[in-house]
Amino acid sequence: MLRFLLKRIGTMLLTALCLTFIVFVLTNLSPNLEKLAKSELGARISDREVESWLAKYGHDRPILVRYGEWLGVAPGWVSEDQGVPFGRCLPRGGDPASAPRYCGILQGHWGQSTVFKAPVTDILWERLRLTGILMFWVMALMVPVSLLIGVLAGMREGSKLDRTLSTFSIATTATPEYVSGVIFIVVFSSSAVGLKWFSGTAASAATDGITFYNFFLPVLTIALYGIGYIARMTRASMTEVMTAQYIRTARLKGVSPRDVVMKHALRNALIAPFTVIMLQFPWLLNGVVIVETLFNYKGFGWTLVQAAGNNDIDLLLACSVVAVFVVLVTQLISDIGYVYLNPRIRIS
Numbered sequence: 001m002l003r004f005l006l007k008r009i010g011t012m013l014l015t016a017l018c019l020t021f022i023v024f025v026l027t028n029l030s031p032n033l034e035k036l037a038k039s040e041l042g043a044r045i046s047d048r049e050v051e052s053w054l055a056k057y058g059h060d061r062p063i064l065v066r067y068g069e070w071l072g073v074a075p076g077w078v079s080e081d082q083g084v085p086f087g088r089c090l091p092r093g094g095d096p097a098s099a100p101r102y103c104g105i106l107q108g109h110w111g112q113s114t115v116f117k118a119p120v121t122d123i124l125w126e127r128l129r130l131t132g133i134l135m136f137w138v139m140a141l142m143v144p145v146s147l148l149i150g151v152l153a154g155m156r157e158g159s160k161l162d163r164t165l166s167t168f169s170i171a172t173t174a175t176p177e178y179v180s181g182v183i184f185i186v187v188f189s190s191s192a193v194g195l196k197w198f199s200g201t202a203a204s205a206a207t208d209g210i211t212f213y214n215f216f217l218p219v220l221t222i223a224l225y226g227i228g229y230i231a232r233m234t235r236a237s238m239t240e241v242m243t244a245q246y247i248r249t250a251r252l253k254g255v256s257p258r259d260v261v262m263k264h265a266l267r268n269a270l271i272a273p274f275t276v277i278m279l280q281f282p283w284l285l286n287g288v289v290i291v292e293t294l295f296n297y298k299g300f301g302w303t304l305v306q307a308a309g310n311n312d313i314d315l316l317l318a319c320s321v322v323a324v325f326v327v328l329v330t331q332l333i334s335d336i337g338y339v340y341l342n343p344r345i346r347i348s
Contacts, residue, residue: 004026008335012328023320024067025312035311039114056081058088070317072104072270105321111314115306120318123303128322131292131299133210134218135284142223142230143277144330149227150234150273155261157239166235172228177287181221181294188217222287226280233276278334282327 028132037053038045045053054060058077068074069333078096086092089103103109110120127256153165162307172180189198241247242265250260260294289301296302307315 008332013331016324016328019324020317020321021067024070024317025063027316028063028066029058032311032313036114036313039311068104070104072102072106072109074104075101076103076332080136098250105318110318113307113312113315115310115315120314123315124300124318124322126300127303128131130297131288131301134215134222134245134288134292134297134299135281137215137219138222138226138284139280141219142226142280145223146227146230147270147273149231150259151238151266151269153231153235154238154269155242157242162235165231168233169228169231172224173232174228175225177225177290178294180224181291182218184217184221185294218291218297221291221294222284225287226283230273230276230280234269234273237272238265240264241269244268262278274337275334278330278337281322281330285323285326 034050037050041049041053051060051066056079058066058079061077067076069076078085078090080086081092082090085096086094087099089101090096090099099154100107106318110124112118113120113122113123116123149165149169153162153169156162166197247260247265250264255264285300287301288299289295289304292299292301293305300322303315304319306312307319
């Protein structure tokens with residue numbers, strides 16, 4: 001098991017380096033840096049002034065050097081403005097003797113947001129807290145409902161209940177969040193239809209507190225898509241397990257249908273859905289980008305859109321690191337859980 005974990009962690013680190021390097025290169029392309037300089041100095045500055053600003057703030061050096069500085073494995077750049085030294089690790093007016101040499105993400109220095117005019121860490125953790133609340137309630141709704149639908153459909157393959165639940169699952173999976181979200185807003189929040197049951201925006205949830213009326217529609221919009229996907233996987237797995245020989249033996253011994261499902265079929269049927277459920281966390285990051293923007297909920301997805309739209313390089317890179325971390329960690333947890341749930345993998 002230890003060897004398995006070390007191999008997975010090594011693969012994770014290598015993958016994280018590759019992905020973050022690709023994102024770093026894409027966000028530091030010349031057009032993006034030129035746009036950053038013009039946003040700081042003004043849109044009408046000359047090309048010479050742009051080059052001077054980029055050189056002053058260390059953007060004219062090789063990409064690998066800048067990537068090393070951003071990671072915190074290379075010394076930070078140092079420049080000078082009117083005789084006053086400053087740099088990545090040295091704020092203006094600071095003491096050069098006490099400034100650290102390395103100040104990248106490994107040291108906790110994530111940079112400054114050019115849009116929100118605040119440290120990236122302060123912005124990011126608050127936005128992640130809000131998105132974490134949203135994701136918690138999505139999983140609390142999505143997982144039990146989808147497993148219940150999948151188990152009920154798989155227990156009675158080919159029945160009317162199975163066909164009804166399968167049709168519902170396919171319909172929800174085929175409807176993307178931006179479609180279902182708009183439909184929910186129009187039907188349940190718009191005065192045009194008349195069913196003003198819920199608030200049409202979740203912005204008040206981030207500022208005034210979460211209530212059922214301002215938070216239910218965003219949660220339902222995200223959860224609905226995942227419910228159908230997990231339910232279909234659970235149904236397929238449950239159908240296969242219910243036809244196994246040991247299930248037939250349990251029935252012939254007179255075991256009650258409830259015990260057959262709960263004690264014999266359910267654990268084996270949940271092996272495949274467990275992996276799918278863990279993969280929902282990376283997918284939720286994509287889902288919240290759409291839903292948080294649609295409902296104006298100022299969480300991680302909304303912040304990512306703002307950073308990308310306003311060329312906020314440091315904040316965009318920080319959001320990318322968080323997304324990569326979530327994907328890799330959930331993959332690791334999924335692999336470990338699969339080993340424990342499946343005895344054949346554990347023994348081999």
